[in-house]
Structures are given as structure tokens and as C-alpha cells.
Amino acid sequence: MKQSASEGTPSSMSELNRSRIINFLFHHGISSRAQIAKATGLTAAAITKITARLIEYGVISETGDLEGALNRRSIGLRLNNARYQVIAVKFARSLVQIGIFDLSGSCKEIHDFPPIHNNDVVDAVMNLKQYINETIARNGSIVAVGMAVPGPYLSDEGRIASVTTMQMWEKVNFLREFHDAFAVPTFIEHDARSGALAQSLFGSQIDGNSLAYYLIGEGVGMGVIDGGALICGSRGTATEIGHISIDVDGKPCECGNFGCLECYCSTRAVKEMLLKPENRGIVEHVETLLPREACKRLFVKSSAGSAKAQRVVREISRYIAYGCVNIINGYNPRQIIIGDILSQAGQTMLDEVKRIVAERVLPELMDSTSIVLSDLPTDATLTGAAAVATNQFLRNPSRFVEGMDTPKR
């Protein structure tokens, strides 16, 4: 039942080498055996042997001739990204969404479940299982299911910790419900960490070994990749930047702490800011809008040049920047990628964030940290769920390709 920490660790040296070759092709596209040898340090003989097996099982294919590095013509190899598909499931506060992706992160279809309420979560889980089982039965390309769940998610137990706004999902043990429920393996990860994986696998111009995906939406969360691996913590609840306090005597947070960053720059905090007397009228009828809607209208006005709207955006940006300062001093990533709803505040926000970070961080660290907006879809969580499954395929391909890893005896 328990999702082991070693899940995804290659089971043998030959599996590790297969994984390295597949990873190289995943990140670099069509490449020659010589290029793979140079990058991985494997011998030509080893590469010939391993690629032969990967071709035999259809994981990779030969393409036409390439110009080799020494101008000798050589044959290209490519990962058959499109041959394998994964089911991605995103759980949010009242929403469940399912997508089908291939291994390149390309989305084939999306299905929204009807909004779930407190009293029908058990039925919802049952319907979801049935839907996934049917999908797997009709689609032989599916090799895994990836799930992204809101946090704080206790990955050792498989449940979400007690937080008022998550009461509905607290009843569900995700590991017990889903880990062995399907004909293909299922992998479950916290939503922000899933987003970080999505950035490292599918983002453009990303250094996948060192990044922080800083998600600012209904909640504030983060996933950090350090030295090529996700920072998880002992129970799977590390890197909760939204609950790092920026003022220990500040606003009370539902987690028990005071002054949590989440209290100052989530969508709800933005709506509260717009309701203040001095900001009245910037977004019309703000009191009737959902927080995310209020944010979107504010950002539209700001982008259109409204000085008042830009002033509010800059005020919010201060808090986003305080989070960035803590991320730099706390995790020292090469890149901070700002995602989710507040990333739509765009350049006005990004400029102000960089200005404040430059004031508060050592120059050496400022110069070596890039802060960018996510170029994945605003809601990267569904893509994140796909990344969770794709990542496992890349790390341990034999688990998903029947017969490829023949036992040694």
C-alpha cells in the first residue's frame, strides 16, 4: 500500500543505463549513438546493445541519417513519445479533471468531472475509478496514471493533512483508493511538486536540475528540484513556501501559524485588497466576484495601462517578491518559475518582483537566479499530473514495457 521512497529507482545497472539513454533522447530529441555516448559516458558497445533492445521493444526508433559530429553520416535515434500515453488526474478543492497526455506532454483530451461537494466525495471517487478503468480498457497506449493532489499531502500516509478548506478531501486516503486500483501503475504527488516536475520535463529553457516552481493562485505553494531531485521532506510536505511566515506577528493562518505568505498574495488576498476603501472602483462589483475572477479583471486593467490597477499589482508584487527572497535564501535554485493565476499579472508584476529582490538579496545570488513566468498553461497542475507518470517512465522504463527487463536467471 505504502508508496515507497525508492519507487522509481532503477532496479539494476542495465535499467539505469536504459533510463539514461531514454532521458537523453527525451531532453535532446533525435540524436546519434555517438552523441549519446559522449553525453552519457557509456561505451559504444553498451549503447549498441541497449539501443538494440529498446528498438526491439519499440521504445525508440531509428530515423534517417544525421550529420554526425565529425561530419560522418550517422543514424538518428528518437524516443517514441507518442506511442505511450498516461492518464493525468488533477484534484482541486471542488474540481476533478482528467487528461490524457503522451510522453511529450502533449494533451490529447480533457474531461471535467461535475463539481464535488462535501457529501458526495465517496461517490466521486467511485465514479473516477470507473472512468479511469474504462479509459484504460479502451486505450491500449496508456501505461500509467499520474495524480496531483492539493497539499499539505502526507505522502507516507496517502492523505491530506487537516486544513479547514480541504475538509472534503481529508476523508480520502489516496494511496488506499488508487495505488493498486488500475491495470497500470498509479503515482501520486503533491500538486506544486507535480508542477515542478512538469516544468523540468516540459518547460522551455529550463534547467531541470535546479528550479523552484512557485505557484500563486487560490493557495501559494512550491515544488523545488535540487540536484535533479524533488525536495520532499520526511512526510512529503517540504517546500510549503505559502506557510513560511513573512511576519510572525501577522495575520492568523488556518494552518496555526501567523503571517503566512499565503495570507498576503493568494487570489483571496488580492480580492481583500481590492475591497479596501482606497482601491474601490478599480474592479467593478468586486464584492460579488470570485477571487480568481477579481484577479483576472485587475490584471486586464493593469495591462491596459490603468495606473490605479498597476499600483495594486505592484503592492501584491511586493509580497510575491518577499517569497522570492525566501526562496533564494532557502533553496538557492537556478530558476524561479512563477505560475498559476497571479502569473497573469505579467510584466508589471515581474519587474516589481525583480526590483525588490535585487534590494534584498546578495548580488552574487541575484545575478545567478533567473525569475521568469511559467510558459506552461496557467493551470500547470494537470500537466503536472502527467509529468508525475512520465517521470516514472523515464526513470524505470522496463516497468512499463512488458518483457523488456528479462530476469537474469
Added chain:
Amino acid sequence: MKQSASEGTPSSMSELNRSRIINFLFHHGISSRAQIAKATGLTAAAITKITARLIEYGVISETGDLEGALNRRSIGLRLNNARYQVIAVKFARSLVQIGIFDLSGSCKEIHDFPPIHNNDVVDAVMNLKQYINETIARNGSIVAVGMAVPGPYLSDEGRIASVTTMQMWEKVNFLREFHDAFAVPTFIEHDARSGALAQSLFGSQIDGNSLAYYLIGEGVGMGVIDGGALICGSRGTATEIGHISIDVDGKPCECGNFGCLECYCSTRAVKEMLLKPENRGIVEHVETLLPREACKRLFVKSSAGSAKAQRVVREISRYIAYGCVNIINGYNPRQIIIGDILSQAGQTMLDEVKRIVAERVLPELMDSTSIVLSDLPTDATLTGAAAVATNQFLRNPSRFVEGMDTPKR
């Protein structure tokens, strides 16, 4: 010149297996081959072969008979900890200290260099090199040098970032000066991270896979081990808990940030607290004392039962606790180990820290995080420098034992 990120990564599968066996013996003491097999998952044949080689080269030895797990008598194996020694070098603001340790963390000798001032740092580096070279020449057991340097240490460049109190050391490029300076390999790590390694290797009752070593002294620093590996960041400056702000509008810090934790619970902050009118008289002549001395006298009074001293200790403890709350939400370690000068505040401090943490952290996380005082010497940094070298021996033993890793062809 550059210390590569892959340094310490075993170079082959056989080296990896050697490392696993040595690590098991390091952490579990005398063990039978059967116990090693059970724990590592290696076959009996592999263990026979690998241990034969380790015995041949004197890295491990057979001991007398053991009671086997099934009551069969079997031969014990032990790591020859005492056969190998490392030189440990601790750099502090004006102090350089050298120790010689064996692989069990036992200190054989300590040598203090005279205090270094701004204008003689170049000479000091030269003297240090000479001293180390002489030590290696006279002591054939020495296999490596480990160095612990104050932060923020940019491990990719090998220098300390610009901070006012570190100006002296900013002139020194540690990698360039020391990496290839001696007849044995040299490894350099940030002091708090070195301390975390020392805890994981030499601390009692420590889960070496998941811990935060929280160092509160002249500065406030931290080293975190997550999933068995140190969190380093892209430049080696991650987990700077002392520069995570607890109040973004708080006291200005020399790093450029405001409200850094270090401004509220370092030895200097304690002295400032004791200088306040309401605390006058708790420690006599406090204005003339070095901050560390003021702390020690305060803690002695507190332990002796002075209510006034205990009130100040509790006030400081609040800040230490705010750090713990950020550590739990930010890194979710199994254990927080409080070390350095302020750990001498003892049980009064620890009780107050736990009380405040319990108020501010989700119960699930509070219950699964233990907060303890370090049981290594108060200054764990020198031991940390030894741990940096010892850790490399455990990960890549052949590098330190001539001839053990015969090339394959």
C-alpha cells in the same frame, strides 16, 4: 579546479556495492555477511567477493564468531575505522582550527592557529598549507582533508560571498588555494552543511536520511539532509535559515534583507537583549563581555533557577521557535537538531521552543518532527569538517585505498 557536483558519486557498480557494505558496517558496527546481505539486498556470492577484496586491502577485518540471526554461529566483519584518519580544518571569522580524526569521528589532536587579522590572511593561508603538508608527511594514516568554511559560501566558485563581517575571507578562493594543494584529496563544504553531515554520521539516535542541523551561535545557519542527500542549491548557498526573514519590515540585516532570523537570536542579539533597561543586572558588566560570553553567563543563571534569566531565555526561544516553524514548513525533516552556543540554553529553551512550535504547526507535522539538542561537542564545525572527508571515504572508498579499484581492462 572546480569541485564537481558528481564528486563522491561511485564510479562503477562494484564501487557502489563496496560503498554500500562499508556504509552498513559504519552505521551498524560488527555484522555478519548474512546481516549485510539482508540489509543491502546483495547476493551472498557478491558479498563474499566484495568483502574478500575489502579484507585484502585492510579496509575491513574479520572478528570472532557472532550469534547469527538464526542462532547459527557466523563470523563478524568490522570496518577498520581507526586505520584511516582525516585532517579537519575549521575556518571561522578570525579563527582557524585543525583536528585529526579517525573515521569514527574520534578526535586525536587539535591545533589552534593564532587569531588572523585582515592584513595577514595571505600568510595565514600559507602557514596552514605548510602545517597540513607536514602533518600528511609525518602521518601515513591520513587519507583526506575536510574543510568547513563560513557562509554564504559559493561552492561553484570556491569563495565566500560579500558580507561585511566576512571581508577577510572574501579574498581567499578556497578551491584554488586548497583543492589540489596536498598529497591527499581535499573536500570543502559550508560549515552548517558540514555540521549536518557530522550529525548524520556521528550523532546518536539520528535518522541520517532526514534531518536539519540548526546552528545558533555568532550566526544562524542550517544544513538539511533530505532523502539521504544534502540540500545544496545551484551555488551551494541553500538552507540559509538565518536569512529567512521573520518580519519583512523588521531589523535591517547586512545581507540586504530585513528581519532576518539571524538578527533576533544570534549571540549578538542576545547581548543586545541583555543591554535593554528592563534586563539590566541579569548578567553583570554585560556591556564589556563578548556576545558568546554574555550568552554563557545568562544560561548559567537560567539553569541555576534565576526567574529573570529564564524570562530572557524564553524570549530568545520564541525566535528560535519561529525558525523551527519555518524549518518544518520549509523542509519537513524528521529531526531538528539545535546546535552551537545557544543550544546551551538547554531544557528551558527546548521546552519553550516546543510549546510555540506546537501552537503554530499542523498537528500531523508537529507529531512527526522531533526537536532535540545536539549531543556533539558545542562546536560541531570541526567535527563537521572531519565528516565532510569521512563522507567521501564512505561513498567512494577506492579513491582513498590505493590499488583497490583495479581498472577493468
